[in-house]
Amino acid sequence: MEANSSTISRAEEIKVLANEAFKAHKYNQAIDLYTQAIELNGQNAVYWANRAFAHTKLEEYGSAIEDASKAIEIDPQYSKGYYRRGAGYLALGKFKEALKDFQQVKKIRPNDPDASKKLKECEKAVMKLKFEEAIAAPVAERRSVAESIDFRSIGKGPSSSSVPTQVVIVPVAVAVTAAAVMLVRTAKPALVVGVLMVILVVLGILWGGWSSGLFTKRPVLDLEVEPNYTGARIEGDTITLDFVKKMMDDFKNEKRLHRRYAFQIVLQIREMLQALPSLVDIDVPEGKHFTVCGDVHGQFYDLVNIFQLNGLPSEDNPYLFNGDFVDRGSFSVEVILTLFAFKCMCPSAMYLARGNHESKSMNKIYGFEGEVRAKLNDKFVELFAEVFCCLPLAHVINGKVFVVHGGLFSVDGVKLSDIRAIDRFCEPPEEGLMCELLWSDPQPLPGRGPSKRGVGLSFGGDVTKRFLEENKLDLVLRSHEVKDEGYEVEHDGKLITVFSAPNYCDQMGNKGAFIRFTAPDMKPEIITFSAVPHPQVKPMAYANNFMGLFS
Numbered sequence: 001m002e003a004n005s006s007t008i009s010r011a012e013e014i015k016v017l018a019n020e021a022f023k024a025h026k027y028n029q030a031i032d033l034y035t036q037a038i039e040l041n042g043q044n045a046v047y048w049a050n051r052a053f054a055h056t057k058l059e060e061y062g063s064a065i066e067d068a069s070k071a072i073e074i075d076p077q078y079s080k081g082y083y084r085r086g087a088g089y090l091a092l093g094k095f096k097e098a099l100k101d102f103q104q105v106k107k108i109r110p111n112d113p114d115a116s117k118k119l120k121e122c123e124k125a126v127m128k129l130k131f132e133e134a135i136a137a138p139v140a141e142r143r144s145v146a147e148s149i150d151f152r153s154i155g156k157g158p159s160s161s162s163v164p165t166q167v168v169i170v171p172v173a174v175a176v177t178a179a180a181v182m183l184v185r186t187a188k189p190a191l192v193v194g195v196l197m198v199i200l201v202v203l204g205i206l207w208g209g210w211s212s213g214l215f216t217k218r219p220v221l222d223l224e225v226e227p228n229y230t231g232a233r234i235e236g237d238t239i240t241l242d243f244v245k246k247m248m249d250d251f252k253n254e255k256r257l258h259r260r261y262a263f264q265i266v267l268q269i270r271e272m273l274q275a276l277p278s279l280v281d282i283d284v285p286e287g288k289h290f291t292v293c294g295d296v297h298g299q300f301y302d303l304v305n306i307f308q309l310n311g312l313p314s315e316d317n318p319y320l321f322n323g324d325f326v327d328r329g330s331f332s333v334e335v336i337l338t339l340f341a342f343k344c345m346c347p348s349a350m351y352l353a354r355g356n357h358e359s360k361s362m363n364k365i366y367g368f369e370g371e372v373r374a375k376l377n378d379k380f381v382e383l384f385a386e387v388f389c390c391l392p393l394a395h396v397i398n399g400k401v402f403v404v405h406g407g408l409f410s411v412d413g414v415k416l417s418d419i420r421a422i423d424r425f426c427e428p429p430e431e432g433l434m435c436e437l438l439w440s441d442p443q444p445l446p447g448r449g450p451s452k453r454g455v456g457l458s459f460g461g462d463v464t465k466r467f468l469e470e471n472k473l474d475l476v477l478r479s480h481e482v483k484d485e486g487y488e489v490e491h492d493g494k495l496i497t498v499f500s501a502p503n504y505c506d507q508m509g510n511k512g513a514f515i516r517f518t519a520p521d522m523k524p525e526i527i528t529f530s531a532v533p534h535p536q537v538k539p540m541a542y543a544n545n546f547m548g549l550f551s
Helices: 005-023 027-040 045-057 061-074 079-091 095-108 113-135 165-186 189-211 241-252 259-274 300-310 332-345 360-366 368-375 378-388 416-420 433-439 461-470 545-550
Strands: 279-282 289-293 319-321 350-352 394-397 401-404 448-450 457-459 475-478 487-490 495-498 512-518 525-529
Touching: 005 027, 005 045, 027 045, 045 061, 045 079, 061 079, 079 095, 079 113, 095 113, 241 300, 241 332, 259 332, 259 378, 279 416, 300 332, 300 512, 300 525, 332 350, 332 368, 360 368, 360 378, 368 378, 416 433, 461 475, 495 512
Parallel strands: 279 394, 289 319, 319 350, 401 475, 475 495
Antiparallel strands: 289 512, 394 401, 448 457, 487 495, 512 525
């Protein structure tokens, strides 16, 4: 039924209120108001596109794509519909789908410089993706970056006894060339050419093989620690509390850790994580406590505040950080090195779970990859990607509390043994148990529904209840969603969301939270906190240029 003039006017009034809520960063309120306007006049493409933008701000990209598609259906010439849908696809790393929408924007608005700019950025991203796909080795042939590096040799420098293979090859090549010159005087030219070709091929294989670590673990010979370096240092193989404290103080003062020590931390943590199962059981002794934190998202100064409020990690004060350590915030390198260093210092003081942002596709878009290149180097990009694939997917505390980054499953009957059996050493798939553990969200209604994110699913309280009963558990504790108070209790108290990045992206105004459990009763004690100041580096300062699409 078509809207009459009075309902159209009322819908416009509500749209104005929704726009004001949006400008105040009250995105949930804006969505509710846009929904009211749509209910009064569902044939206005602007309402759908505006609601899509609000969904984008809440990282609900599936809902954003759905709303933008409706706007396009109502008005195929409405450029913002394609623009919003393209942004949603882009956020999910679906560059090819995004490119089609931005091409349509350009077609509708050929003289719009902003549309041209965004199209070029998207075309560049798609071209880069195709190039990376073209040069990528088959999965079976890919070699580990970590296995080509021996951190115990890093930083020995040219003065050490290990002489670079290339230095040895050069005089050999000179000697062989001299011998070949002598051959010219005694042999036929064709034979000389043949011999020289074989020599050059062999030398090339040796050079390339040793350069890439094909034949041996290769020391990184250009990482000798300079005499004027005043930052934190690791003595030998042991990472100590004194080192971690010094490193954190340096980070607070915007100083960087030498790459030699960053390599050691990341390579040591890889060895530790590889040995863990996909589902880790944690035992908290009677009378002892345990703290769980949610998403930190590169907000290093808020991480430091958590430790000031709740104490540094130790055997008597253990933590579990439940994924999404990186991206969005522009101090992700500082966050990840700090968490990894504490784990290396004392494995029982720090537990780490994988989030959906511990993946190549997310890191490429939301800033971590660019930050790593800026603060460390390109080799670390691949190294972190390998380590993220080693992170466990879930934890169970004292057989009572199931801790996972995202949520539950599209099917009933999933047992803890099924989670333990997941082969997690890969990039997250787009479906299946691993995907759902990292991406799913709770919903207020019973049953299951499509994901507002476009990946995973939404699950109701009945799904939570059955999973807990079937696995003899008491509580699901998850993260993955920003909450105004830093946490939310749902599903009749059987599910808690905890989020530990206050004032997320410097604009959401939310509190952060962490949760303490004390054995044996393991009742959650929720502590909330506010954001603290940080240096004037904006969130996603290292992200791709096309992140401007979301602003």
